Amino acid sequence: MTTGTSAAASPVALPPYEQVVAEYDPVLGLEVHVELSTATKMFCGCSTAFGAPPNTHVCPVCLGLPGSLPVVNAAAVEAAVRIGLALNCHIAPWCRFARKNYFYPDMPKDFQVSQYDEPIASDGWLDVEIPTDDGPRTLRVGIERAHMEEDTGKTLHVGGTTGRIQGAEYSLVDYNRAGIPLIEIVTKPLEGVGSLAPVVARAYVAELRDLVRGLGVSDVRMEEGSLRCDVNVSLRPSADAPYGLRTETKNVNSLRSVERAVTYEMRRQAGLLSAGQRVHQETRHWHEDTGLTTSGRSKEQAEDYRYFPEPDLVPVAPRDEWVEQLRAGLPEQPSVRRRRLQQQWGFSELEMRDVVNAGAVDLVAHTVAAGASPASAKKWWLGEVARRANEAGHDLDSAAITPQHVARVQALVEQGTLTDKMARAVIEGVMAGEGDPDAVVQARGLGVVSDDAALLAAVDRAIDALPDVAAKVREGKTAAVGALIGAVMKDLRGQADAAGVRALLLDRLGSPS
């Protein structure tokens, strides 16, 4: 253990990233907390629903009242085993919970029930695909362990300037989150990725998120905190040097931030090292707004958690047959699934990457399953829906429109009921909460006029109104028909299918279509 002072180092300039990776070899470690979407908490029957009024989802057990005792939620154990299996881990035939002891007001018992030296899953891997200049490259990220634990409550520090406990006038604690089951997934040290480190970190978290989502055990919504990431970064002069001192940046809660936080820490640490200063082994806070990390608690004064086996719980001993049953029931790995879907959908590498990067694989898949063609599903999700979600500051998967809605819109287009422009209006209406596509069509009076009489009347009116244009078309100059189409559409207030109108006009004017 080092004994240096933790006095703040004098500020040093951030070297450019190219210089950092030329001079140093980064080593990463990622700790991801996944909040399980079980109906009840880890050790009691309280609801895990997000967003309830403070301290309404609590009982003697999750409040840690004197005399209360925990009982393990079997659904959480099952989810943990499935995550472990999906990460190619060894599943412990016998393991225990442990108490991690430290005082903090949002921890009802002043210890957290977690797992220490006996995690339920260990020694696995996850393949992640990253784009490089030489095409996609697959990297295998080693998984050290995945273990079960309970979440803490949430503290709101009121007054003061930092929003942290230091300097606050008073604090309010909400224990609704206390006891919600978490799975903590810890990577092995990730080495040898050089300048790709930030991209690999992001790709790993994204891949893990897709994998967990595919298992259906968590919402994995980073913005709601159901997936939280801590990023460990250290630098060393070369790949054969011993590891440097690392920092742990807490609560990096978006994919973009993961990439930014790694980049920033690499540059910050390189700046210190190049200036002859040392990196302090410490916890750092990530600031989304500035893209900076700041010093938190020093690991040199780190607490001694005094781990010991939780005596109030019996060991967890998953039976072999049960584990094998769960293994057999695992969904495809996300990477395998993506390759399969790409083939089924007939997408190019680039098209598929766009879908993946937009986080729309599931959305497109569900839309296709609801009857739309892959191309149209991709078009709507990555086009109109993405644009509107982006405007509203939502992720695509939290946009207020479902794959079924999108498939219905596309079906209406294909039936000729909606034009492309109308379809966009219907999507806007659905996302504004006006109901399903049919309800929006009805309410807004959208829909192509397919009443032949009305349409034919409008076509005749247009031909009468623009005799010169009509004559040109009759002579075979079909390009001129646009003006007539425009007149018909104007007459019908846009509620007609342009292609249909075109065909009708050409037919009427005796021109080959």
Next chain:
Amino acid sequence: MSTSHGTATAVDIAAAVRAGERSAVEVLEPYLAAIEARDAELHAFNLVTADEARDAAAALDRRVAAGEDPGPLAGVPVALKDNLCTRGVPTTCSSRILEGWRPPYDATVVARLTAAGAVSVGKTNLDEFAMGSSTENSAFGPTRNPHDPTRVPGGSSGGSAAAVAAGFAPVALGSDTGGSIRQPAALCGVVGVKPTYGLVSRYGLVAFASSLDQIGPFATTVRDAALLLEVIAGHDPCDSTSIPQPAPGLVDVLDRGVEGLRVGVIAELTGEGIAPDVARRVTEAAEALERAGATVGEASVPAAALGLSAYYLIAPAEASSNLARYDGVRYGLRVDARTTGEMMEASRTAGFGDEVKRRIMLGTYALSAGYRDAYYGKALRVRTLIARDFAAAYERFDVLLSPTSPTTAFPIGDKAADPLSMYLNDVCTIPTNLVGDAAMSVPFGTGDDGLPVGVQVLAPALGEVPMFRVGAALEAAAPGAAAVRPDGEEQP
């Protein structure tokens, strides 16, 4: 010792109330009167819930009148150790830190007693958080031994033991982490049982050391203890460590005698460190069992002597974690300070007594980085060793015998300043908790000072049936406690 309301047992009371021969209210009043008359002196209770008890008894009588059967403990007054959660009724653990706290729920055992028709008369005094062997570590002052008020009742369940010995209730519940039921039972001349770990739910027992704590009964007779245990035992889904089996039938086995049972007297717990008059009673007890048809031999449990050292690492280690939650944030005492951390420190400093602080520090140290394996880890290995030695002994014997306590009740203040000599009181009882087995203390005559002596009957896990059979035989053969003068000469 005599009580003004006779020597009615729980068995008799329940039978009379169920049959409509006596009302629960009639049964209750003499006990409340006895408490009124003498508890100011003895301080067995932290809280007497006389009004609630009268209401409960009256409600019970209405149910009997309506033709209902209130259950196997109908109308039986019961005293509850004040570390058992009682809904809406203060539960203090005899600590300032829990000042003002009223649990929003009943412990499983309390709910089961209530469902069986028992009537709680109050919450009994204990060593703070059950840490002690004399009940002197209570924040509310010591309990006195009804046999000699200058002496301790033992502990930590001293209030429950004294309450039963003084006739404040026919039965009581205590908790036993290292002897906290058996040792005060011995010192107060009553029956006390530490059931197999997991036989009785711990849900609602304020934890001292989770892997050692177990709730059990106090009674004046072995039969009453068996009845009470039958009611509170059995699986509870709220306690993961509770054994998933129904409660064993115990009352029905008491008349079976001990014919053919193999009884071993633990050599390591009858020699050095045990007062000769106490050791003599154990010998007499063994002889009495032999006369009753048991086979008696000498048993050896070499590692039992290491129990005390292992216990004083494991129990404080668990306690240091269990007692962390008393931080002033959510309930109990809060001493305000500038920061949350300082508030926690100030609250804990003001709220805990010296013995609790001593054990928190011992336990924190035993688990700390760099020492964990040498202390906590080694203690766990010793625990395994003791279990192995007991298992070997139980291959040869059905039950084992030892003194419950090395001495009879000692004077108040005698050992209060010397924690080590106080800890030695539990040398005979601690090994059972470490192993998770069952044991009970049965009164068996007196020592040279005329004070009660208890003989401990030990049994393997779930060995309650042979243990109670031996307990009943000892009770039948015991020299009349009141009939023995200090010189040991029996009266005609």
